[in-house]
């Protein structure tokens with residue numbers, strides 16, 4: 683799978699009879715890069731992601747995957763290239779882990795065709811990568827929140843996307859699984875756009891970050907240049923201190939009211 687190029691131009695979206703919650707946001711992600719979206723509660727992160735995976739139609743602006751406007755593509759064609767992991771968890775608690783992950787293969791199958799050997803192989807690989815093989819036959823309703831979150835990531839991988847969109851992928855995950863999922867995301871070689879509440883994690887994970895506040899892009903670029911004390915203080919209304927950790931030399935931000 684070759685990773686996709688993603689470009690968004692001047693995205694604006696407003697609810698019916700409401701003020702815009704996203705205004706004139708543009709971004710460019712080169713194939714294989716990870717873009718982190720950070721910003722305070724209500725900044726518009728999920729709304730931006732919904733525009734990128736063709737759930738919401740922009741009031742103005744457009745989203746291009748490999749130069750093609752996603753609203754000029756069939757929904758199924760978009761689903762073959764773009765996979766999404768959302769904060770919400772599946773509601774069909776009777777399905778097993780393997781069945782949920784197999785749903786990721788649906789955009790690649792024709793009509794009502796049953797999953798074939800290739801699908802089964804891809805599903806088994808996705809289960810193994812998320813450390814879920816031993817849970818494959820459990821009903822999703824019996825899993826913990828963190829295990830379910832890993833199932834959703836496995837389903838997205840089984841989709842073999844070229845662009846992966848993640849809304850707060852580390853929600854529900856303990857520290858070890860947070861690090862594992864983020865390390866996995868890094869090694870996929872896919873183009874990734876992910877919202878993250880943890881700014882230090884975003885700085886570690888992302889090639890570039892985009893800071894949203896009140897529906898507008900405050901800044902975007904490489905984390906070391908964008909995530910300055912001053913900018914974070916403005917976006918989140920907190921005091922910020924930037925330290926350099928030894929011996930790694932990595933930057934670490936701490937926050938105070």
Ligand SMILES: Nc1ncnc2c1ncn2[C@@H]1O[C@H](COP(=O)(O)OP(=O)(O)OP(=O)(O)O)[C@@H](O)[C@H]1O
Nearest residue numbers: 697698700703721722723724725726727728729730
């Ligand atoms: N369908 C809608 N109708 C009305 N308002 C909406 C709708 N969708 C989002 N909003 C509003 O738009 C703003 C941005 O919401 P969004 O969920 O994108 O923020 P967010 O940055 O993801 O927030 P959080 O960090 O809390 O998850 C919020 O004020 C929200 O109430």
